[in-house]
Each structure stands twice: as C-alpha cells, then as structure tokens.
Amino acid sequence: KNSSNLSLPPGPKGLPVLGNLLDLNGSQPWVSFTQWASTYGNVIYCKLFGRQIVVLQHRSSIYSDRPPLSTTKAIGSEFNSAQLRYSDEWRLHRRIFHQSFRPEAAKDYLPIQLRKARQLLQGIIEAPERYQRHIELFASSVIMSAVYDYEAKLNNDPLLLTAEKAIKVFLEMASPQTSAILETFPFLLKLPSWFPGASLKRLAIQSQINATAMVNIPFNYARERVMTATSNQCMISESLKRLDTSGNVDEFELALKSSSATAFIAGTASTLTVFVLAMMLYPDVQKRAQEEIEAVIGTDQLPTFEDRPSLPYVEAVLRETLRWHPVFPLGLPHYTAESDVYNDHYIPKGAIVMANIWAMSKDEVKYPKPDDFKPERFFMANGQLNDDTVDFPFGFGRRVCVGKYFADASLWISIVSLLATFRFMRPLDNEGKEVDPIFQWSTGLISHPKSLPCRVVPRHPEMTARMLADVIELSA
C-alpha cells in the first residue's frame, strides 16, 4: 500500500532479483500475461529483475512516456523515435512523420506502394522458394522509396543490407529479456569485447556501427538529390522544403535523419508472413478471397487501389490477419514518469506499462473462437463490413503508430496482389502429401513465423515471369 492507501495492482508473487521471471513464458510473455488475467484481472503488476511492470489487458491511451534504457546509448539507438522520452525532441520527430504519413499525405505514396507490390510479384514468380525474402524486400524498399526516394536493387542492395543488418541486431538487443538482463547487469556492456562471455558487448559495438551507417548514408544520398533538384517526392524532400532556415537547422536535420531511419523498424514484413501462414492453413478463405478478386477484376489485370471498396472480403482478410496474430503482441513499452492512480490501483512512478495487444486479439466475447482465422467475423448480418477496423495492433494514445495509414496501404496492396497471382499451399512430405508447415515464431518485440515453408505457385499454372510482366504492363 502507498500513502493514498491504494494497493498496487494484483499479480503473481515473485522472487527477489529475478522477480516473476520463472513464471513467465520467456519466448511468448504475452501468453503468460493473458493467462494471469483470469486470476488477477485486467490490470496486473509484476517484477522482472529490478523493473516494475504493469500490464493492461485492454486498450488504453494513458502514459505517453517511454522507459529510459541505459542500453540505448550503448547500442546506438538514440536516433529511434519510438524510444524517445516524452519530450520536445519526440514532438519534433512526430511532427516530421505526421506531415508525410497522416492519412491525406500518405495517399501521395500509393503509386510507390503499387509499383513495389508488383515488383514483389515478379520477385516471387522468379524465385518462389525465396518468397519470404521478397516480402522483406518489399517492406524495406517501399520505405526506401517513400522516405529517401531511393530505388533499392532487388539483389544485394548496399543500403538495404546496412539497414537490415542494423535492425536485426536492434531487435535482438531490444527484446524485453535482453534489455532486462542488461539493465540489471550493466557490467556485461563494460567487459572488454575479447572477454569470454562478452558477446553482448560485441553485439552492442556492432549495433552502434550499423546504426550510424543506417542513419547517415541514406540521408546523405537523399539530401544530395534534393540539393541538386533531382529528387522525387519523399519524406526527406518534403521535410526539407518545409525547413525553416531561421530556426535551429542542425536540430531539425538530426531529427529528420533519425526519424527517417526509424521508419525501417516496422511490422509490415512480419504481418505479411502471418498472412501467408493463414492462407496456407485456411485454403477456403484463400479461395473465397481469390474468387472475389476474380469476379471484380477478372484475370487479365491486377488490382489497384481503386478496387479496394469493391473487395470487402479481401478487406476482412487484412483485418483478420492483423487480429489473428498481432506482430507486436505487447506493443511498445510505455512508462510512468509520475505515480498515478488507475482503476483504483496505485501505479508507481518508473513502471513500464504494457498494453497486452495479444489479449485484446484473443477476446472471446468480441472475437468468438479467437484462434480460428475467420474473416467472416467482420461482416454484419446484412452482408456489410462492420466498423471494427482492428486498429489496436498499432498501439494507443499519443504514441500510436505514426505509420499506420501507410502500413495499411502497403499491406492491402501486397495482399490483394499476392492473392490475385499466387496460391499459397502447405509443403509436401516425402510421399507428396500436404503437411502442416513446421516453423518457429521469432521471439522478442516482434513475433512472426521464421523460415516458413510454403509452396507458392502461380494461380494460373501456365503463368510465366514474362507473361506476368505483360499483365503488369497492361494493368492500370
């Protein structure tokens, strides 16, 4: 109890130092939090190493701060808008993003997203076994174009590889488990890098090098092109146009290049991999979506954004993909800069507050049989789509995802283009029988199927890369 006589929220009793670590499903903590809710209710308190953690099982717009992490500097992630404290610097980042990616402005990037979705189809038809790599390339090259007006090459593009390398290390270092360990045992980052067991320190140094490259190289490329008036519209060119040269130019440039680099750390590719898994496991859903596309568009053209209102079932497939397996199951951590009272519980200062997006997606009242992939759940009795657009996977309040409208368009155009062109089927065993795919889920902040085996075949068996190129040419 505290001075106002309110108690901390309930939660499992933990051990000193380790806290509730032993009670927690380490690779999928959101599953444990969701189970705990049936015992402790919708607001749970627990401790992980020294950190106080409050988990909310419902949507909440409270607490706009992010936890300060002593590892931020060590891994070179000061640039990351998503990690900034609630401050003027964060407001500047947010403004830059908002100007390019608010709903009206994000429309300017639809042509890029359409073009990249079709490149994705071409990549897959040429190398279907590498479909997952092409999905990753789609997600990052669409950002490269929209943010830097940089046309990434499909093979070994140096800027893309730099960004991807940087993100991989960040996600490893930023997982709740690794950061909790580093927060509790900061000496791990002080050991000389040759010291046995100092692998985290080595990883941290590598991360700093990657981050510097990722923040500066593409930005310098884009700025150069803006200065020589050769740039097309992109977040950098638009922001530099708005630059008030009487203000603090250095501060603005730093915010611009930092927020730009943050755009890479997004969930688009992971969400698309979840979509592929769902299509494989639910062939009837896949077929129904394909029939809808065929009825509306035919077979000799590819869908465009104009077709979106005429394809309600595809819309429901996108919503169900976001709901069925949210790729940020715990969102990003929020933080209490001051103590607070919430739902009659005392919330201490300095607590990490997580909204359990996973629990929201598995709400059996709202989504009966939540483990089933069922786009039909989004239709009302009159056959119209309901108004649940599944926005909770993008977070809440002032820290809600700033890229959500852009991400929504990228996801829709890639999903509809993939469905129009390919079938996603289960892998075959030695006897040629279809079997469920065997794969692992990634752990850490982002959860998605890793190395997901899938047979991706053109919907029309005679379709070749050459013919697809013709269809793309003929499509609007």
Ligand code: HEM
């Ligand atoms: C399917 C794709 C995506 C998903 C599921 C997703 C999800 C999220 C989530 C859960 C958060 C944390 C919200 C919170 O703290 O409550 C977030 C924050 C953020 N997202 Fe996204 N995101 C996606 C795509 C994107 C894209 C494409 C961009 C950039 C163009 C982007 C930029 C950001 C930024 C900058 C933040 C930090 C916001 C802040 O801290 O103020 N995201 N996103």
